[in-house]
Amino acid sequence: MLKEKTAIVTGGSRGIGKAIALKLASMGADIAVIYAGNTDAAEAVSRQCREEYGVNAKAYRCDVADYATVKENVAQIKADFGTAHILVNNAGITRDGLLAMMKEEDYDAVLDTNLKGAFNMIRHCAGLFIRNREGCVINITSVAGIMGNAGQCNYAASKAGLIGLTKSVARELAPKGIRCNAIAPGFIATDMTESQAENPLLEKIPLGRMGKAEDVADAAAFLACAEYVTGEVLRVDGGIAM
Template sequence: MLKGKTAIVTGGSRGIGKAIACRLASLGANIAVIYAGNTEAAESVCRSCTEAYDVEARAYRCDVSDFAAVKETVAQIKTDFGTVHILVNNAGITRDGLLAMMKEEDYDAVLDTNLKGAFNMIRHCAGLFIRNREGCIINITSVAGIMGNAGQCNYSASKAGLIGMTKSAARELAPKGIRCNAIAPGFIATDMTGNQADNPLLNAIPLGRMGETEDVAEAAAYLATAKYVTGEVLRVDGGIAM
């Protein structure tokens, strides 16, 4: 379904990003994995994609919060793959803490990576999408951006901002044939969420369990191929935010 297309997945070396990269590769897309630090993990994802699905996959180290670095990285991806058709903004960090005691640098770091990072990627990919007269942007937000979460004012603000950015970008870019949607995962079992077995919020999930990274990857696969869907925020949360 995506044969001949190229997809960028930020934060693609592990967790949700890894699952999305592999799922899009399974549909025939070539994959550009953007990662922050773990080269071995990123290259392992690329090998998994190439060996299992016979697509091209390459890893690129880049700090998505750095406007100039993103510009350079996107230019290199264009050189390597010819163009880009799909962008998945998945890179994200947490610096949790109570609002009254949160350090300014912790607030700034989360907004810079989670929100500005997505802007930087969209900004530098938009020209390629416009020239192609097609493009698909998928922003990985969170139910924390919909319902908030105590101890995560920075994270929740970044994810709520990403929802607003998604809707604005969808309206602005639709006349160019470019779609922009978001996925709002709930409690998904990843390295970032850690062991949540004793988290009382699990009792608030109607389906009664944490989600898997593959659940989010399936949503990404749908949005990558849903040609008449834009400006949507698709919750993958077991019902916790309904």
């Protein structure tokens, strides 16, 4: 279904990013795994893509918040794969804290990685997509960007910003054959959400459980193939943000 396509997945070494990389690989896509720190984990994901699904896969260490570094990495991906067709902006961090006590550097770090990082990736992949006359951007936002969440004003702001970025990119690039959508996960069982295990909001999930990374990956697979869907925000949240 995605044979002869190349997908770039940021934050692809673990959690939701890993699940998306493996899902797209299972559909035949070659995979560029972008990661920030854990080389062994990123290489393991790349190796699993190659060995289990027979696709080309390679890991790239990159700070997505750094505009120049992203430009260099996208150029290297082009050299290695020839081009790219799908971009999944999944890289994200948290620096939770109450607004009245939040440090400026904690606010800036989250916005730089979660929001500016997505802009940087889209900005430098756009040329590849435009030349191909096709492209698919999938931004991983959050229900926190829809509902807000106490103690996460920086994270919620970054994820709400991603929704605005998604809709603007969708409008701007649609005439070039490029689609841009977002997925808004709710409480998904990953390393990042371990600290949320006792969150009282969990009791308000209509489906009664946390989601799995594979649930988000299934949504990414749909959007990667949905040729008449753009500017959409698809919630994968068990109904909590209804």
